[in-house]
Amino acid sequence: MAEIIDGKAVAREVREAVKNEVEKLGRERGLVPGLSVVLVGEDPASQVYVRNKGKACEKTGIRSVQHTLPEDTTQERLLGLIEELNNDPSVHGILVQLPLPPHIDEHSVIEAISPEKDVDGFHPFNVGRLVVGRPAFRPCTPAGIMRLLDSTGIDLTGKEAVVVGRSNIVGKPVAFMLLERNSTVTICHSRTEDLPEKIARADVLIGAVGRPEMIKGEWIKPGAVVVDVGINRVPERGLVGDVEFESAARRASWITPVPGGVGPMTIAMLLRNTVEAAKRAADGSGA
Numbered sequence: 240m241a242e243i244i245d246g247k248a249v250a251r252e253v254r255e256a257v258k259n260e261v262e263k264l265g266r267e268r269g270l271v272p273g274l275s276v277v278l279v280g281e282d283p284a285s286q287v288y289v290r291n292k293g294k295a296c297e298k299t300g301i302r303s304v305q306h307t308l309p310e311d312t313t314q315e316r317l318l319g320l321i322e323e324l325n326n327d328p329s330v331h332g333i334l335v336q337l338p339l340p341p342h343i344d345e346h347s348v349i350e351a352i353s354p355e356k357d358v359d360g361f362h363p364f365n366v367g368r369l370v371v372g373r374p375a376f377r378p379c380t381p382a383g384i385m386r387l388l389d390s391t392g393i394d395l396t397g398k399e400a401v402v403v404g405r406s407n408i409v410g411k412p413v414a415f416m417l418l419e420r421n422s423t424v425t426i427c428h429s430r431t432e433d434l435p436e437k438i439a440r441a442d443v444l445i446g447a448v449g450r451p452e453m454i455k456g457e458w459i460k461p462g463a464v465v466v467d468v469g470i471n472r473v474p475e476r477g478l479v480g481d482v483e484f485e486s487a488a489r490r491a492s493w494i495t496p497v498p499g500g501v502g503p504m505t506i507a508m509l510l511r512n513t514v515e516a517a518k519r520a521a522d523g524s525g526a
């Protein structure tokens with residue numbers, strides 16, 4: 240039976256470290272890290288995410304300001320706000336909650352955020368730096384996944400890692416992070432042929448698909464480490480992951496639960512990136 244990777248506990252450790260760092264910055268340099276969160280429209284899930292990010296900031300001493308714009312906000316108006324935030328020295332991190340309404344081009348908005356304030360790590364500058372192996376803001380969910388893998392103590396070098404999903408926010412960046420750690424990485428997606436055969440090779444399996452329990456326990460290599468990123472709401476059962484948990488846990492050596500696995504890590508890593516952005520701004524070291 241697999242050991243559980245406790246995302247809540249690891250996220251708590253990260254938040255504690257951030258809190259100590261924020262206190263130290265205040266004490267030694269009179270600096271209060273600031274995060275601006277921009278929400279366009281009234282998507283209920285986005286409202287919850289934004290509220291949770293604000294609360295988490297408050298608990299760690301980061302100053303967070305929420306900017307809520309109506310659904311029919313023009314792209315020009317949104318870009319104007321980002322420009323203001325880019326130029327505001329009290330703002331160290333800028334996060335635009337995705338998805339944006341369909342009339343706004345997400346790429347243009349992400350590219351308008353100053354790379355030094357891009358605490359989500361989605362700006363092509365930071366993505367490029369990740370790919371070429373230079374220091375950068377790392378996207379929060381993939382960075383959280385790596386932290387969870389490290390918490391198991393396994394050495395990723397030479398391991399077969401299989402990532403199911405190739406989104407810009409999870410699949411692709413986590414694949415590059417695994418490559419950076421010397422794993423041999425396979426990226427699977429909706430056109431992949433014979434997915435069970437690919438998954439059966441994985442010493443480390445990352446499920447980031449967004450389809451309830453589509454990865455079957457019987458496909459998993461005995462002893463594999465399984466990280467389930469999926470958050471799927473299923474009527475009567477609540478939240479389930481992309482991996483069939485019970486059967487997978489019988490074969491894996493380590494596995495993340497849903498909820499309580501990757502979920503809590505995302506905000507924790509956002510806090511960490513925000514403090515890092517504040518420190519870099521104070522040091523004048525930029526992105």
Ligand code: NDP
Pocket residue numbers: 380403404405406407408409410427428429430431434447448449450453468469470471501502503505
């Ligand atoms: P996307 O919808 O952007 O990407 C899903 C990926 O899965 C795509 O690359 C798609 O392939 C692939 N895919 C879809 N169907 C199949 C299939 N049958 N076989 C193989 N691959 C398939 O999702 P995200 O990356 O944004 O999110 C994935 C999951 O993670 C979701 O459940 C989301 O809620 C969750 N999530 C959780 C977070 C957290 O814990 N904090 C943060 C972010 C996401 P193709 O590219 O070919 O379409």
